[in-house]
Amino acid sequence: MQDLVEIRWHGRGGQGAVTAAKIFAEAALAEGKYIQAFPEYGPERMGAPIKAFDRLSNKPLSLHSQVYYPNVVVVIDPTLIQTANITEGLADDGLLIINSPKNPSEIRSELNLKSGKVYTVDATKISLEVLGRFMPNTPMLGALVKATGLVSVEKVLEEIRGKFAGKLKEELIQGNLNAVKRAFDEVKGE
Amino acid sequence: MPKIIARTGDDAVAEAMRQINPDVVAAYPITPQTEIVQFFSDFVANGKVKTELLCPESEHSAMSACIGASAAGGRVMTATSSQGLAYMWELVYIAASYRLPIVMPVVNRALSGPINIHCDHSDSMGARDSGWVQIFSENIQEAYDNTIQAVRIAEHANLLLPVIVTLDGFIISHAMEQFEILDDDTVQKFVGEYKPEYSLLDAKHPITYGPLQLFDYYMEQKKQQHEVIKSASSVVLQIASEFEKISKRKYELFEEYRMDDADIGIVVLGSASGTAKTVADKLREQGLRAGVLKIRLFRPFPAAELANSLSHLKALAVLDRSDTFGGLGGPVFEEVCASLYNYQFPDGHKIPAVNYIYGLGGRDVTLDHIEKVYRDLEGISRTGKINNLIQYLGVRE
Structure with missing residues (x-):
């Protein structure tokens, strides 16, 4: 891993972007990384576009500004692709990971993106099939893990179980774990 | 454990x-x-x-x-x-x-x-x-x-x-x-x-x-x-x-980060200190001797110790995340200036000090903002000339 990796999540209030960013950071911490996870600080309103961020590093992190030049962008809500300026500041060799039934090449041409890598996974469909409702954050975690290789999928599954044990019903926890695994297997990149 | x-x-x-x-x-x-x-x-x-x-x-x-x-x-x-x-x-x-x-x-x-x-x-x-x-x-x-x-x-x-x-x-x-x-x-x-x-x-x-x-x-x-x-x-x-x-963690009245041989330094408190350290590291790689002094104890203000720690600098900036509206810059700047004024420099010299008000109401303080401060200080340390005593960092004019 390079010394500092910055990730920006785009979602809507209530879709679990902040929770996903935290789970990812906790899994990275468990694997020995230095971490930060934080929301874009604003009033949180259900359905409003929001951003969340992760910083991962091999060295202690003292930087406390917001993220402007992410290495990775994760888009949880497909309706934000055209409205949220999702490629802003994204590095030339950056990764764009999108919840969409489309192929990466279609997204690439829609966004007129010449460089970097684009990944897509139909997290909405996975979420509806596995959880029976629209909670696309956990499948996007699976896609992020596969696309970046920054942490192991096992550690992410462990963190999800740890975080929700006693708070969610066992079948819902299992559903989230399955959603991560399915997205991990199904994400396509180019 | x-x-x-x-x-x-x-x-x-x-x-x-x-x-x-x-x-x-x-x-x-x-x-x-x-x-x-x-x-x-x-x-x-x-x-x-x-x-x-x-x-x-x-x-x-x-x-x-x-x-x-x-x-x-x-x-x-x-x-x-x-x-x-x-x-x-x-x-x-x-x-x-x-x-x-x-x-x-x-x-x-x-x-x-x-x-x-x-x-x-x-x-x-x-x-x-x-x-x-x-x-x-x-x-x-x-x-x-x-x-x-x-x-x-x-x-x-x-x-x-x-x-x-x-x-x-x-x-x-x-x-x-x-x-x-x-x-x-x-x-x-x-x-x-x-x-x-x-x-x-x-x-x-x-x-x-x-x-x-x-x-x-x-x-x-x-x-x-x-x-x-x-x-x-x-x-x-x-x-x-x-x-x-x-x-096993050491705390003092303030933290001196790469201050020993620094020519230019930033005095700051709170989370922006970490961002300033990141910039100081980067500028050090480019040969600029940048340091950070992070105040931990603000009351009582460690005036003598702080002035002593700053006394070898060629130029210094104080970052304030609040304003005094009608005072001489932010509250930390006032304290630091007063501390330096009462410090007995052996040769009677004076350190040029400037103030930046930053981050009001959550305005983000970025690496670029801090770098601008150090670049300003580098200019002041070379010429000894202060063009702007008090500036607002990252504000739209």
Whole structure:
């Protein structure tokens, strides 16, 4: 891993972007990384576009500004692709990971993106099939893990179980774990 | 064994309060309160602490309740932020003048108006002359560590003063980072049992709190407050050295980051110190001798020690996250200038010092902003010329 990796999540209030960013950071911490996870600080309103961020590093992190030049962008809500300026500041060799039934090449041409890598996974469909409702954050975690290789999928599954044990019903926890695994297997990149 | 865990700043401070297990916490439970008391109230409800939690109808009453409980001999904590601290103002002064060792984490957030909920140091700067000891934290680890140390500082027999521990609103309070949490036992042993020297409930040794003192005695009392808070620096250092034994983390009055051979330096407090360190590292690689001095103890202000640490610089900038509107720059700039003015430089020279007001109402302070400050300083150190004494960083003109 390079010394500092910055990730920006785009979602809507209530879709679990902040929770996903935290789970990812906790899994990275468990694997020995230095971490930060934080929301874009604003009033949180259900359905409003929001951003969340992760910083991962091999060295202690003292930087406390917001993220402007992410290495990775994760888009949880497909309706934000055209409205949220999702490629802003994204590095030339950056990764764009999108919840969409489309192929990466279609997204690439829609966004007129010449460089970097684009990944897509139909997290909405996975979420509806596995959880029976629209909670696309956990499948996007699976896609992020596969696309970046920054942490192991096992550690992410462990963190999800740890975080929700006693708070969610066992079948819902299992559903989230399955959603991560399915997205991990199904994400396509180019 | 201490453990590395990931928590938000609010969560980490609430954990420290759980481990301290105070007798009484009184807090107003609606915004501008923070999650600190919300998390702590879970511990109360779940029987993890023996604390009596009072939720009165306002911050004014919350601090009143803290004063009563502390005067009665309890170990007392509260937490607040922004308008909440502003609303406590009368009682904040009274707590200090009664010498009550109340500990209060303050999540630094802007004051209205306009209405704003984000990071800014105006709230605790408003209480800067109230007689409370004030300790600033850069990150979550420091917010946790400082909260634990604050109990011992406040209750130190030579001091008996209330202590504010700050953490930056949202940037630290709502962000998740890793920090090392000590064992419950270790913290409980470190803070120990509170044996109050004075208690209103001790009928055998009656005492008076809050009498009327006019021109006959008021001034003597105020002079004593000045004397006692001045002695807080040595208490802060003593408790820091005891804390180092249990945590392996060293705390001082301020932190000098690459200051030894620095030509140019930034004085800053709170989370922006970390961002400044990142920029100093980068500029060092380019051959610029940049340093950072992060103030930890803001009240009492460590004037002589700080001036001594800055005395070899060729140019210096002070970053302020609040303004004085009509004063000479921000409050930290005023303190630093006064400290330098009274410092005896061997050859009588003067260090050019400039001020940057930054980050008001949560405006982000970026690597580029800090780099601009260092570039300005580099110019000043070469020419000795100051074009702008006070600037606003990252503001739209």
